[in-house]
Amino acid sequence: MSKGVVSKDEDYSQWYNDLVIKADMAEYSPVKGCMIIKPYGYSIWEKMQAVLDGMFKETGHVNAYFPMMIPKSFFSKEASHVEGFAKECAVVTHYRLKTDENGQVVVDETAKLEEELILRPTSETIIWNTYRGWIQSYRDLPILVNQWANVVRWEMRTRLFLRTTEFLWQEGHTAHATADEAIAETEQMLGVYADFAENWMALPVVKGKKTANERFAGALDTYCIEALMQDGKALQAGTSHFLGQNFAKAFDVKFTNKENKLDYVWATSWGVSTRLIGALIMAHSDDAGLVLPPKLAPIQVVVVPIYKHEEELENISGFVKELTRDLKAKNISVKFDKRDTHRPGAKFAEYELKGVPLRVAIGSRDMQNGTVELARRDTKTKETVNQEGLAMHIEGLLEEIQNNIYQKAFSFRAENTTEVDSYDEFKRLLDEQPGFISAHWDGTSETEQQIKDETKATIRCIPLDNKKEEGKCILTGKPSTQRVLFARAY
RNA sequence: CGGGAUGUAGCGUAGCCCGGUAUCGCGCCACAUUUGGGAUGUGGAGGCCGCAGGUUCGAAUCCUGCCAUCCCGACCA
Incomplete structure (x- = not known):
């Protein structure tokens, strides 16, 4: 686990907050x-x-x-629209400040807007x-x-x-x-x-x-x-x-x-x-930090040199320069972290936290053997590979990582999507194995609202490709023609 | 807006019950030794103890008021 980041099994929301902050x-x-x-x-x-x-x-x-500012009157023109946003609008009422007798900056009440402006909610x-x-x-x-x-x-x-x-x-x-x-x-x-x-x-x-x-x-x-x-x-x-x-x-x-x-x-x-x-x-992401898909990662490959003397770094730098050129030609972003102020272990941890998909570590040992150490962020696996053809190898790996991350998320969703036919089972699942629940619903707002009030689960959507079949609403038992997707949501 | 909690160094904290100008860790700075998974040692800097009153010879500590933030509900991309 990364320092200062709580485990996601222990406290998911704290884990999320920690990641956002610690990963900068x-x-x-x-x-x-x-x-x-x-x-x-x-x-x-x-x-x-x-x-x-x-x-x-x-x-x-x-x-x-x-x-960015919209006249208040605009919001009264579409009834349901104003109803939807009225409770969360910031309103601009004045256009000037002044300094009062105590030297405090205050709103100049004489500069009141004739019509208030709304900071757009949309x-x-x-x-x-x-x-x-x-x-x-x-x-x-x-x-x-x-x-x-x-x-x-x-x-x-x-x-x-x-x-x-x-x-x-x-x-x-x-x-x-x-x-x-x-x-x-x-x-x-x-x-x-x-x-x-x-x-x-x-x-x-x-x-x-x-x-x-x-x-x-x-x-x-x-x-x-x-x-x-x-x-x-x-x-x-x-x-x-x-x-x-x-x-x-x-x-x-x-x-x-x-x-x-x-x-x-x-x-x-x-x-x-x-x-x-x-x-x-x-x-x-996981307990070690972010896991970013290569296609959106700001840094796709980070290179960490391991060296004891300046000459070693120079030697390594020569190789990295070529590697960087080859990767850039393939549109792959690289960061060469040769900071002397941090040791390799600290850098490893930092880039894991930041979710950089691939890490290349290279030291004198590698320079002698003509190899580098490649570490994948998604699987946390390491392998030693030849320097020759490295850029091409990296290109393939990034693609593999992108696919692997998707597959992993896809499997997770599959494992956590369940068809349910009774309300008891529905409630049990929400508590024991939260995820998507596919169930029959009688199509009324009242039923949906009651389920929400009782379980905090809402209908996330009626999937475009959902199962059309005869069934009974899990709450009311009334006839239904299709399954809809329930879940607790953010 | 209802319920609960917390404000002490950049961050995390101890001290508060029982008043005497603040503890520890991380981080930061300098030097040295280190460098294949978060280095070690030595030295150093850093504080209006959330704000404002009050009690007192003396307040981080006791009292009053305020402010802010966080958590739990209702609202939500």
């Missing part, structure tokens, strides 16, 4: 509920951004930027208010815009990366001429998220639809990807909403269609946030 991902800030994302954590976000941004562009989207309102001016004809459609931004949601309780008052995300907001086209867009972006989660984060996800209870405020349908964490709790990793014509009606966004008739525009919105970093940590 983030720290607490003086502002309640807000964290400081440190360079190492932020570089993972940058990698995620780069990949996702590429995927968005690939599917025809462009980036834009809208104001941008549907200001964007749809803007789209009104952009759209007159079907020829103006579709609009496929994405925004990288920060948002503020004043949550009661926060957790590093998983839920903070301010967080970073991207939000796509698209406008379409038909419902079908908007639904296709919603589903397409869900696919993009699933692709990203599985192929880059090595995180298997279930694609599905939310029930009415869990739906986004203002949406007709909310699609999501759900992942299972190592403690058996579910985490919503991304959402894609079909908003129907709700926001178009609220903000009066009409267009003339091909038949020369006036109609409201169809909308979607979709987003993922820095929460993905939390998912990444919780899904793969």
Whole structure:
């Protein structure tokens, strides 16, 4: 176990917190509920951004930027939307400070805003208010815009990366001429998220639809990807909403269609946030620290020289220089840690904590033998390999590690997903072997709510590829036609 | 917003019951020896004891008020 990190079996949430802090991902800030994302954590976000941004562009989207502050009145235009966010909005009321007679900085009460501004909890309102001016004809459609931004949601309780008052995300907001086209867009972006989660984060996800209870405020349908964490709790990793014509009606966004008739525009919105970093940590890491998938690791390979004299280091450096060149040619990021202030053992522990997928250790012994020692972070195994062809070997290993991490998470999810047909069994499983539970449900909000009240488990989603079969609701015994996915969630 | 707890060096803590200007570990700095799994020795720096009052000759310690943070609930990407 790594120093200063509690075992994940002993206290999962403490383990998570310890990892975030000790691995130098983030720290607490003086502002309640807000964290400081440190360079190492932020570089993972940058990698995620780069990949996702590429995927968005690939599917025809462009980036834009809208104001962080939204007039309060905008929120009253879509009833269910304001209801969903009203309780967690930060409000700007003044625009000036002054120094009072005691030399204290205070709010200048004379500088009160006529209309308060809301720090965006999400941008549907200001964007749809803007789209009104952009759209007159079907020829103006579709609009496929994405925004990288920060948002503020004043949550009661926060957790590093998983839920903070301010967080970073991207939000796509698209406008379409038909419902079908908007639904296709919603589903397409869900696919993009699933692709990203599985192929880059090595995180298997279930694609599905939310029930009415869990739906986004203002949406007709909310699609999501759900992942299972190592403690058996579910985490919503991304959402894609079909908003129907709700926001178009609220903000009066009409267009003339091909038949020369006036109609409201169809909308979607979709987003993922820095929460993905939390998912990444919780899904793969162990007691020694982070385990990062090579495709998103800020440092993919670290080289630790072991030497007693300056000449030895020079000798090793010559080799490392060549290795670095070969790896860079393959787009593999390398760090050569030749700091003289830390001993090799300390470096080994540090890079394990930070989840660097591959470590190359090389000393005089290796230089004589023409070998290096290669250590994998995911399996914690070490092997001695020839220097010749090392870059190619590393390239293959990184791929293997990426696959192995995914497989491991996939098996874990398979082992912790259970079909259940009775409420007693359902409750027993939640306590004894938490995970996804696939069960029949009568389709009513009341039943879902009662199950939530009694067990804290919610319907994570109705999987898109779920089992369609006759059955009885585990709570009410009423007929059901399909299984849905339950879990306790973050 | 309800219930519980805690604030002492960068971090983690002892001291508080029973008042006398603060303990230990990690970390930090210097030097030396070390370097294939978190080095060792010697020396050193670092504190408005959360804040404000009160009691007292004297307060980290006792009393009052405030502030902040954390944990558990309801809310949530």
